[in-house]
Amino acid sequence: MIVRNKNFLVIGVAKSGIAVTKYLLSKGAHVVLTDIMSKEKISTEVGQLLKHPNLKGIFGEQPPQSLLVSINYIITSPGVPMDIPILERARKENIEILNEIELSYRLxxxxxxxxxxxxxxxxxxxxxxxxxxxxxxxxxxxxxxxxxxxxxxxxxxxxxxxxxxxxxxxxxxxxxxxxxxxxxxxxxxxxxxxxxxxxxxxxxxxxxxxxxxxxxxxxxxxxxxxxxxxxxxxxxxxxxxxxxxxxxxxxxxxxxxxxxxxxxxxxxxxxxxxxxxxxxxxxxxxxxxxxxxxxxxxxxxxxxxxxKKFKGVEHRIELVETIKGIDFINDSKGTNPEATIKAIEAMSKPIILIAGGMDKGTDFTELISFFQGKVKHLVLLGETSDQIEHIARKQGYNNIIKVSSMESAVTKSYEIANEDDVILLSPACASWDMFSSFEERGNLFKEIVRSLKGV
CATH class of the missing domain: 3.40.1190.10 (Mur-like, catalytic domain)
Structure with a gap:
């Protein structure tokens, strides 16, 4: 695949979009980088990239379809919906739409x-x-x-x-x-x-x-x-x-x-x-x-x-600290009910579960059914907190606390925990309602937990 002197439209300024843009510019391509995020909110890294003479940025709006006249390839970030108007038009005009993985594979x-x-x-x-x-x-x-x-x-x-x-x-x-x-x-x-x-x-x-x-x-x-x-x-x-x-x-x-x-x-x-x-x-x-x-x-x-040596990965059933006999477990990577069920099943101690986040159209009914004999309290935050509460109460589970921040979730959980309990962050939801990523959510949880050590 020839990149040099070709015209690319890169949609999305997340990690993959930035990496693709850097690569294409390094190989002599011309790039239009676009995102619905406003120019004021884009990262310093993107701001520096925009100084490159072969890069044009369009931010805070959908890119105009007139752009397509000169575009050879479109590269989309994973979070970009595939049915936005410019992609629909590009298909009609037979402009190839790739993502970062597909582009990389071809190279x-x-x-x-x-x-x-x-x-x-x-x-x-x-x-x-x-x-x-x-x-x-x-x-x-x-x-x-x-x-x-x-x-x-x-x-x-x-x-x-x-x-x-x-x-x-x-x-x-x-x-x-x-x-x-x-x-x-x-x-x-x-x-x-x-x-x-x-x-x-x-x-x-x-x-x-x-x-x-x-x-x-x-x-x-x-x-x-x-x-x-x-x-x-x-x-x-x-x-x-x-x-x-x-x-x-x-x-x-x-x-x-x-x-x-x-x-x-x-x-x-x-x-x-x-x-x-x-x-x-x-x-x-x-x-x-x-x-x-x-x-x-x-x-x-x-x-x-x-x-025999591998101990797992960060943000997946990760023991953060044990404070006064209470284990704090970071499972921020648990972004759907099935993952949270597996985290619950992995615990041998009574659980205070911190859950909730962005709504992905998920049914939480099965998750609640796994609480019996395992989850003693449910602490909810985020976009889905009302929905999860409704399903839980419908199934007869009423030990529920709703909070508005991760700090409140951790401190409330710590207040009601006993020695030999587990405070488990396993949200069963994506993070994007309150955080940029599950890593940011998990890191904040760990930071708050470690601040409790002196309490």
């Missing part, structure tokens, strides 16, 4: 592993990245995990490996993206405000393997009905993993040990007791990571060694 010759799923993406991607790095292969862990893929394509060689966490928003823009190994960890209801139906959401997730061919590997969760339903939709070789089934082929549990069953052989990988991360959901993430790396031809001893 590399490296080996690619892609990991998607409703939950567990970041943990699994991080673990796979650590295992591949330990095999002495140059590895770049990128994508929805927080680092744009395009930031590393100049450093990558044909022998490098990109381990890509890819979200449903990013998968919407896939056209040629072709990972040698793809994995779908699970699919449960999420982002239905964007995808409208579960059928659309499942189809979007399946795009991770849409360009795979015979000789490629597609890894699916046999325990999740939605992922298992996709076994006949890929042209790649299907490898299953399961926490509950004894598989004839794939990765599963045998006598409390993770094993790979491959062409009649049973290869022991690691006893479950030696895995450091808490929770049954993390066991699923480990099984997926084993499947990915085993079929990427990583030596078993390397896989085993990393599994």
């Amino acid at each position: 590399i010759s490296s080996w690619t592993i892609a990991i998607t799923g409703t939950n567990g993406k970041t943990t699994t991607t991080s673990l796979v990245g650590e295992i591949v790095k330990a095999s002495k292969r140059e590895t770049f862990v990128v994508g929805n995990i927080g680092t744009p893929m395009i930031s590393f394509i100049d450093k990558a060689t044909q022998n490098s490996c990109f381990v890509v966490e890819i979200s449903s928003f990013q998968l919407e823009g896939i056209q040629q993206f072709h990972p040698k190994i793809s994995a779908i960890l699970n699919i449960t209801p999420d982002h239905l405000n964007r995808h409208k139906t579960m059928e659309n959401y499942i189809f979007t997730k399946s795009k991770v393997f849409s360009n795979q061919v015979e000789g490629d590997i597609t890894i699916l969760n046999a325990d999740n009905v939605n992922t298992f339903s996709l076994v006949n939709r890929t042209k790649g070789r299907v490898v299953l993993f399961s926490r509950s089934l004894s598989l004839d082929e794939g990765v599963c549990i045998k006598s409390n040990e993770i094993v790979v069953k491959d062409q009649g052989k049973t290869i022991p990988i690691c006893p479950i007791s030696e895995i450091k991360m808490p929770g049954s959901h993390n066991l699923e993430n480990v099984l997926a990571a084993v499947a990915i790396t085993y079929y990427a031809n990583i030596p078993v001893e390397v896989i085993r060694s990393v599994l």
Whole structure:
């Protein structure tokens, strides 16, 4: 793909939009960067970029459709809705619309592993990245995990490996993206405000393997009905993993040990007791990571060694502090009910749950049903607090406190907590009603918790 002297419209000034703009300018392209955010609110980094002679900025409004006369390619950020007027017009004019992942893929010759799923993406991607790095292969862990893929394509060689966490928003823009190994960890209801139906959401997730061919590997969760339903939709070789089934082929549990069953052989990988991360959901993430790396031809001893050391990722069931016998757990990455259910299941002590956030059109009924015998108090904040309260009271759960800030949520929780309780931030919602990201939400929670140590 030729970039030099081409005209690009980049929509969105989040991480990927900024990274794409920097790359394109460095290669001699002409760029129009646009966002509905006003010019006063854009970052200093974007402000500095705007000094480049090949960059024009349009902020605080939708870009005029007259721009399209001179545009060769449009690059969208993941949060940009695909039905905005300028994109509808661009399709009619046959202007190619790409996202950062698709653009990056077209510019590399490296080996690619892609990991998607409703939950567990970041943990699994991080673990796979650590295992591949330990095999002495140059590895770049990128994508929805927080680092744009395009930031590393100049450093990558044909022998490098990109381990890509890819979200449903990013998968919407896939056209040629072709990972040698793809994995779908699970699919449960999420982002239905964007995808409208579960059928659309499942189809979007399946795009991770849409360009795979015979000789490629597609890894699916046999325990999740939605992922298992996709076994006949890929042209790649299907490898299953399961926490509950004894598989004839794939990765599963045998006598409390993770094993790979491959062409009649049973290869022991690691006893479950030696895995450091808490929770049954993390066991699923480990099984997926084993499947990915085993079929990427990583030596078993390397896989085993990393599994025994890996402790998890920030913002996912992360122990922040224990104060006066009370554990404070940061699970800000729990952005949907299924993730929060898994966090609740991972706790062995009584829970004070801090939840609520941006409304994604989610049903919280099942979440509330998991409170019995586990969640002693529910502290709510954010856009969905009224909705969650209504559903909880309808189900007979009344130990509810509503607050307006994270600081109030933490201090109120601490006031009502007893020794041997857990204060768990696991919002079951996105962060964008009050915060720029789940990381910002989690970091504020940790900052407030640590300020309590002197109280």
